[in-house]
Amino acid sequence: MEKNEEEKFEDIIEGRNPVIEALKSGREINKILISKGHVEGSAKKIISMAKDKGIVVQYVDKNKIKGLSTSDNHQGVIAYISPYKYKELLELLDELEIKNEDPFFVICDEVNDPHNLGSIIRTANAAGANGVIIPKRRSAMITSIVAKTSAGAIEYVPVCKVTNLSRTIDLLKEKGVWLIGADMDGREEYFKSNLTGKIAIVVGNEGKGISRLVKEKCDFVVSIPMFGEVSSLNASVAASLLMYEVVRQKSSKK
Structure with a gap:
């Protein structure tokens, strides 16, 4: 996906456990990026859960993940999500x-x-x-x-x-x-x-x-x-x- 299309997404979550919990909770996820060198362990669980929910998974170069990460603890996984909805x-x-x-x-x-x-x-x-x-x-x-x-x-x-x-x-x-x-x-x-x-x-x-x-x-x-x-x-x-x-x-x- 080109940069101008990615800019439509307004937020990301990163790291395997946060992405798994987002999938379990039913949070609206637009797509998931997984580093090509990190498709093992819990990453396989993420791929399976995303497939069941019809969420697009893209396998990208690790430098792309690194460039998007803000916490520097992404574990090779980033998900684009809808903006967080604060509770009244x-x-x-x-x-x-x-x-x-x-x-x-x-x-x-x-x-x-x-x-x-x-x-x-x-x-x-x-x-x-x-x-x-x-x-x-x-x-x-x-x-x-x-x-x-x-x-x-x-x-x-x-x-x-x-x-x-x-x-x-x-x-x-x-x-x-x-x-x-x-x-x-x-x-x-x-x-x-x-x-x-x-x-x-x-x-x-x-x-x-x-x-x-x-x-x-x-x-x-x-x-x-x-x-x-x-x-x-x-x-x-x-x-x-x-x-x-x-x-x-x-x-x-x-």
Whole structure:
């Protein structure tokens, strides 16, 4: 396919596991490129799944794959996909209400590193979170790097892109959701706090942490004890600790 035709496709995902998960989830895939020297192992599974779904597979030179890759971890496989469809928060809340399920969200306040965002989404899927909320501005968006880092979890965890985080927090509070910020200045250690019920964990920017206005709107702010010379954890690690504390506390209530 010539360059001008390829430009019609608006996004890519790369790496074998993310492409497999996209195929399994029913994501709309326009075509798949596989490096001629990488047709073995899980690549055969991708070819078989694509054939069953009627998706075009093209075998191309490895330099073409390398030139298209943004994560440099493509494993010889790239898929052209339709643009990622962000979930509407109100729609997600309505769905949870119908299922009589308490919301469990992760809010990313200006998390700019796509690797951190991808890792948060991956852990959110593992911990059973209902969704990840990101602001429309000053945040990493869903890209091929995020999809790759999430190890395919992006196909299963709804991501809501909102215009204003402060107004979103107000909306969540109206729905009975408690907002828990993670910050080194938190008054209480996270494992001593009540993280049951309707919960939204807020993690901040890799350097600045949670913004002042968002922090003020949190119901309470918790800290993660640090005993070494490094004074903070990155956003994805902090989010992981809090998410699994939510899991632990919910399990202990059963």
